[in-house]
Amino acid sequence: MLDAWGDWPLFQELLAVLQQIANKHKVCIANIGVRYLLDRPAVAGVIVGARLGVAQHLADNARVFGVKLDANDLGMIESVLARSRDLITLIGDCGDEYRS
Numbered sequence: 001m002l003d004a005w006g007d008w009p010l011f012q013e014l015l016a017v018l019q020q021i022a023n024k025h026k027v028c029i030a031n032i033g034v035r036y037l038l039d040r041p042a043v044a045g046v047i048v049g050a051r052l053g054v055a056q057h058l059a060d061n062a063r064v065f066g067v068k069l070d071a072n073d074l075g076m077i078e079s080v081l082a083r084s085r086d087l088i089t090l091i092g093d094c095g096d097e098y099r100s
Contacts, residue, residue, distance in 0.1 A: 004091065006084040014080045021073045031064045036077055039069060 002011055018029045025032070034046050048061050067078075 001087070004085060005087055006028055009078055010080065010083060014077075014084075017076045021069070021076060024073070027063050027067055028060060028070050031060070031067055032069070032073075034061075034064045035067045036074075038064070 002008065004025075005011070015029065018032045022029045022032045034048060037043050037046050
């Protein structure tokens with residue numbers, strides 16, 4: 001999937017950008033990724049894994065609802081994503097293999 005999307009150096013660049021934005025908002029990288037996805041028009045929800053009995057994961061995951069990405073944050077993320085490949089175009093969306 002990583003090779004289909006782009007490559008390792010580009011992925012590392014994306015992680016660095018997400019970390020910079022996460023530091024700004026005082027949340028974790030995962031919160032920024034989830035917030036970015038939730039803000040996409042076609043996305044109604046995101047499934048986040050959390051270990052049962054590990055309360056700090058639940059509290060940390062809930063922090064995503066207090067994050068508002070601004071135009072600069074979005075620009076930083078999208079400047080990296082613009083150099084990647086669209087996986088929906090390449091492999092289809094989740095469930096395409098069952099519809100064909």
